[in-house]
Amino acid sequence: MTNRTPHVLIIGAGTGGLCLAHGLRRAGISVEVYERHRTRADGLLGYRVGIGPTGSRALRDCLPPELFAVYLATCARSPRYFNVVDQRLRPTASFPLRPDTHPVDTERSVARMTLRQVLLTGLEDVVRFDRTFTRYEQHDDGRVTAHFADGGSATGDLLVAADGTHSAVRRQYLPHAVIRDAGTINIATRIPLTDDTRALLSPAVQRGITLIFGSGGVMGVLHVMEFKWDAEGRLKPEIDRADAALLADWPGLRHDSTRDNINLVIWSTARRFPEDVLDRRGSELIQVALDLTTNWHPHLRELFSRADPDSALPIRVSTSEPVPPWQSSTVTLLGDAIHTMTPGRGVGANTALRDANLLRRQLLLVAAGEKSLTQAVADYEAVMVPYGFARVADSLARSGTSGDDRMYKPVFGRVALLGARGYFRVTSRVPRLRRKFVDDFYSYRGEED
Numbered sequence: 001m002t003n004r005t006p007h008v009l010i011i012g013a014g015t016g017g018l019c020l021a022h023g024l025r026r027a028g029i030s031v032e033v034y035e036r037h038r039t040r041a042d043g044l045l046g047y048r049v050g051i052g053p054t055g056s057r058a059l060r061d062c063l064p065p066e067l068f069a070v071y072l073a074t075c076a077r078s079p080r081y082f083n084v085v086d087q088r089l090r091p092t093a094s095f096p097l098r099p100d101t102h103p104v105d106t107e108r109s110v111a112r113m114t115l116r117q118v119l120l121t122g123l124e125d126v127v128r129f130d131r132t133f134t135r136y137e138q139h140d141d142g143r144v145t146a147h148f149a150d151g152g153s154a155t156g157d158l159l160v161a162a163d164g165t166h167s168a169v170r171r172q173y174l175p176h177a178v179i180r181d182a183g184t185i186n187i188a189t190r191i192p193l194t195d196d197t198r199a200l201l202s203p204a205v206q207r208g209i210t211l212i213f214g215s216g217g218v219m220g221v222l223h224v225m226e227f228k229w230d231a232e233g234r235l236k237p238e239i240d241r242a243d244a245a246l247l248a249d250w251p252g253l254r255h256d257s258t259r260d261n262i263n264l265v266i267w268s269t270a271r272r273f274p275e276d277v278l279d280r281r282g283s284e285l286i287q288v289a290l291d292l293t294t295n296w297h298p299h300l301r302e303l304f305s306r307a308d309p310d311s312a313l314p315i316r317v318s319t320s321e322p323v324p325p326w327q328s329s330t331v332t333l334l335g336d337a338i339h340t341m342t343p344g345r346g347v348g349a350n351t352a353l354r355d356a357n358l359l360r361r362q363l364l365l366v367a368a369g370e371k372s373l374t375q376a377v378a379d380y381e382a383v384m385v386p387y388g389f390a391r392v393a394d395s396l397a398r399s400g401t402s403g404d405d406r407m408y409k410p411v412f413g414r415v416a417l418l419g420a421r422g423y424f425r426v427t428s429r430v431p432r433l434r435r436k437f438v439d440d441f442y443s444y445r446g447e448e449d
């Protein structure tokens with residue numbers, strides 16, 4: 001067994017890869033991250049990601065404490081309700097969520113771009129932009145060389161695939177792994193939050209995560225994202241002094257164009273969309289959303305009409321099949337690169353963060369001379385694979401994110417919709433069931449190893 005501190009190569013500066021890089025660096029383990037994007041501001045990342053206790057715990061464990069404080073200060077105002085409404089905005093159910101007084105055990109709303117800027121902070125000397133990974137070679141001594149599209153290469157002791165759903169590392173390492181189309185399409189939009197657009201929403205919807213169970217097989221989710229800075233990027237006068245001091249010193253805000261907004265996303269079975277929907281952008285794409293929601297409340301349609309055309313994005317939803325066990329080595333994977341899941345349970349990023357934290361803990365044991373590198377990778381994979389694919393299955397079964405969901409069948413669809421609405425209505429009105437629903441929400445989103 002070698003107790004040499006490993007040099008780790010991470011492919012992909014996304015949620016999981018950057019969290020791992022922080023965790024390793026704090027532990028004195030040398031790490032480099034290779035990212036295909038050319039700059040830290042590239043990528044369509046303006047949308048909301050919900051980070052639950054699992055994700056926040058990983059961030060707290062991996063990030064330097066002052067950067068974890070910046071993460072907390074850059075989250076949008078936390079949701080206080082989990083609402084279910086119908087397409088006419090009539091409330092079906094509303095579950096009060098816990099106050100956000102705890103740094104970890106809270107449901108948080110983050111903008112993807114803001115989270116990326118937080119995670120890039122302090123890693124400037126570690127992240128190599130404009131380096132697209134193409135292939136790797138494993139040497140007889142276990143070391144791994146990664147090759148890049150620019151003709152360059154890098155060699156390390158461990159190669160971590162954190163390169164997302166279409167992972168080039170996974171395609172080489174586990175060529176039999178199956179990523180497949182889940183059969184649904186999302187259209188994501190962002191509407192600037194102004195007095196006029198806010199007035200289109202009830203107080204509970206303004207302060208909540210709102211699931212829209214529309215009739216006719218079109219679903220939606222709406223989040224109001226309010227940050228501590230204004231439309232010009234200046235800190236709002238009402239924010240507390242500690243947050244103001246943290247954010248004033250944080251360079252990430254200069255790279256982040258995220259502003260207060262309403263995230264409105266709709267989805268349905270792919271059959272309901274025009275064939276070329278994935279090629280459409282801007283007002284043409286917003287028109288598709290409007291055409292699919294003709295029976296929705298005028299306020300929701302008004303929001304679509306006011307959406308920023310540049311924000312409109314079509315997303316083909318993917319999922320993955322469980323991968324049979326493989327022989328662990330000095331290549332491993334985390335996050336979407338191994339267990340791509342639909343957004344049904346909203347835990348893809350949380351699971352990538354959980355993986356990063358688990359792998360970090362294993363690599364600390366290698367650095368301490370308590371385990372060999374391949375044993376640490378094997379122990380990581382033995383825990384990560386079962387929980388990762390359990391989340392893939394749970395996510396596919398939820399909220400109509402599979403194109404085969406009963407919700408999209410002609411007659412069964414109406415029955416399934418009535419059943420789902422009935423479940424939420426009863427659960428929210430019976431105190432014991434309501435408490436259990438909220439407890440289950442947090443325990444699912446707070447699971448740890």
Ligand SMILES: Cc1cc2nc3c(=O)[nH]c(=O)nc-3n(C[C@H](O)[C@H](O)[C@H](O)COP(=O)(O)OP(=O)(O)OC[C@H]3O[C@@H](n4cnc5c(N)ncnc54)[C@H](O)[C@@H]3O)c2cc1C
Nearest residue numbers: 012014015016036050133163164335336346347348349350
């Ligand atoms: C509509 C939608 C809503 C979602 N909402 C939530 C939510 O509320 N909560 C939640 O937990 N999850 C959510 N998710 C899932 C979440 O976004 C992902 O699971 C998460 O971002 C995965 O993180 P990752 O680190 O594995 O990959 P990513 O964050 O995708 O990072 C991969 C990185 O690798 C880079 N890369 C790719 N190929 C290469 C290459 N060849 N060379 C170099 N770099 C490369 C990419 O540019 C990228 O930066 C949602 C997903 C969708 C589609």
